[in-house]
Structure formats: structure tokens, C-alpha cells
Amino acid sequence: MDQDGAGAADGIVHRARRVLPAGTFGNFPGEVVIRAGRGGRVWDETGKEYVDFLLGSGPMLVGHAHPEVTAAAQARIAEGTTFFANNRWGIELAEEIVRAVACAEQVRFVSSGSEADLYAMRAARAFRKRDKILKFEGGYHGMSDYSLMSLAPRQPGNFPRPIPDSAGIPRAVRDDVLVAPFNDLDSVAGLVRAHRDELAAVIVEPLQRIIPPRPGFLAGLRRITAENGVLLIFDEVVTGFRLAYGGARNITVSFPICARWAR
Ligand SMILES: Cc1ncc(COP(=O)(O)O)c(C=O)c1O
Numbered sequence: 001m002d003q004d005g006a007g008a009a010d011g012i013v014h015r016a017r018r019v020l021p022a023g024t025f026g027n028f029p030g031e032v033v034i035r036a037g038r039g040g041r042v043w044d045e046t047g048k049e050y051v052d053f054l055l056g057s058g059p060m061l062v063g064h065a066h067p068e069v070t071a072a073a074q075a076r077i078a079e080g081t082t083f084f085a086n087n088r089w090g091i092e093l094a095e096e097i098v099r100a101v102a103c104a105e106q107v108r109f110v111s112s113g114s115e116a117d118l119y120a121m122r123a124a125r126a127f128r129k130r131d132k133i134l135k136f137e138g139g140y141h142g143m144s145d146y147s148l149m150s151l152a153p154r155q156p157g158n159f160p161r162p163i164p165d166s167a168g169i170p171r172a173v174r175d176d177v178l179v180a181p182f183n184d185l186d187s188v189a190g191l192v193r194a195h196r197d198e199l200a201a202v203i204v205e206p207l208q209r210i211i212p213p214r215p216g217f218l219a220g221l222r223r224i225t226a227e228n229g230v231l232l233i234f235d236e237v238v239t240g241f242r243l244a245y246g247g248a249r250n251i252t253v254s255f256p257i258c259a260r261w262a263r
Pocket of ligand 1 (some may be wrong): 057111112113114115117140141142143205235236237238
């Protein structure tokens with residue numbers, strides 16, 4: 001990198017600090033400013049090359065600037081960008097998702113995983129006419145008030161009471177969230193039975209961050225929730241179409257991969 005390159009890169013870090021909270025878009029340090037990516041590699045403003053383990057925090061499944069994806073996006077964008085109305089491509093995508101995901105009957109498109117989880121929990125509460133949601137400590141379901149509970153609590157193990165992960169969440173929301181330890185079926189069973197008349201749903205990441213489900217855990221959740229008339233929400237924002245085409249659900253029904261993960 002030459003002197004000019006270093007100066008320009010340094011300048012953009014300072015500009016970011018002025019206009020972005022903590023100088024960063026999100027969780028990644030603002031000192032690295034990416035200019036371009038191709039496949040599994042990215043380059044920063046100074047020209048330094050990285051192997052990209054972030055991959056956009058998930059969505060870049062086939063890497064950056066894949067020629068087929070780029071060509072398809074360019075072709076579509078030339079026809080208009082967003083219509084707030086049904087369109088052929090969205091309908092065809094919904095058809096493909098329903099084909100691929102064994103339990104999917106219909107698709108609602110939203111802009112983010114946070115919204116998807118928020119709407120799923122709201123739909124469960126509306127359908128069951130109950131207010132409480134059970135989640136797992138360490139499970140991430142986006143940035144809504146209901147989701148930001150006991151993701152990374154300072155005092156872990158405060159079951160079943162949730163600890164908010166952010167200021168600004170109304171106290172009343174805590175009363176409607178129960179927290180259980182991941183992979184502990186007995187604890188979940190006890191909580192679900194004790195709260196069955198007020199519990200709308202259990203929400204779970206089939207692979208919680210990097211923690212694989214113990215063999216039998218997900219099947220046990222399915223059984224316990226079904227027996228008690230509580231809905232089960234699989235949050236596949238990360239796992240859908242990444243662990244398997246059609247989602248983690250497609251591999252967890254037969255469990256061979258979960259068994260291998262757990263060793
Ligand atoms: C399992 C899970 N659910 C929900 C979300 C929230 O998605 P988004 O960042 O699109 O709001 C994430 C984001 O990483 C996630 O990993």
C-alpha cells in the first residue's frame with residue numbers, strides 16, 4: 001500500500017466515526033473498510049486481501065459477486081426495483097420455497113429476520129390467544145423487544161426469568177417471555193406444562209449459534225409443544241438453505257447430522 005492509499009483509508013475510518021454510531025455498521029470493527037469482494041475473498045480500502053468468514057453475516061451463500069447472481073440481479077433491476085404489488089418473480093420464488101421446505105405451505109416475504117421472528121411470534125399469540133413466548137438463553141431472534149431477552153445475559157442461568165439485552169425495552173415485555181436452557185428437554189417440558197394455558201409458542205434456532213442440538217432435543221420440543229397445544233417456531237434465518245436446501249428441518253427430521261455434530 002502506498003502513502004496515499006493509507007491516508008485515504010485512514011480518512012474514511014474517521015468519516016465513519018462521524019456518521020455511524022461507534023464508527024461501524026454493526027458488530028464488526030470500523031477500522032476495516034471493505035471496498036470489494038469476489039467469491040470467498042474481500043479487499044479493504046488499502047488493498048489488503050482477506051479470506052471472508054463473515055460472508056455478509058450470512059446471506060452471501062455463494063460468495064461475493066457470483067457471475068450468475070450478478071447477471072440475474074442486473075437483468076431484474078433493469079425491469080424496475082420494487083412494486084409493492086405482486087409480481088411474477090416473487091410468486092415463482094414463493095413456489096420454490098414451498099417446494100423446498102417440507103413444512104412450508106405459504107410464504108410471507110419480509111425485509112429482515114427480526115421482522116420475520118416478530119411476525120411469527122405475533123401470529124402465534126394471535127392464533128393461540130395467549131401472550132407468552134418461550135425462548136432459549138443465548139438464542140438470537142433479531143432486535144425486537146421480545147427477542148432481545150437473555151441473548152447474552154451478564155448473569156446466565158436466571159431461568160425462567162428473562163434478562164433484557166438492551167435498555168429501552170418496556171418492563172411489561174419481560175412478563176411475557178420465559179427463558180429455558182438450550183438442549184435441556186426436561187427444563188423445557190416442565191416450563192411448557194406449568195405455563196401451557198398462557199404460552200403461545202416456543203421459538204428456537206435449530207442450531208443455536210454454534211451449539212448443535214443434542215440428538216432428540218428438537219424432536220422432543222416438537223412432541224412437548226404438540227402435546228400441550230403450544231406452537232413451535234423454527235427460526236431458520238441462519239440455517240435455512242445453508243445447512244441443507246430447504247433448511248435445518250430437512251436434516252433434523254432424520255438426525256444423522258445432529259448426531260455427528262454432537263460428538
Ligand atoms: C437466527 C437469527 N434470527 C434472526 C436474525 C435477525 O435477522 P436480521 O439481522 O435480518 O434482522 C438473525 C440475524 O443474524 C439470526 O441469526
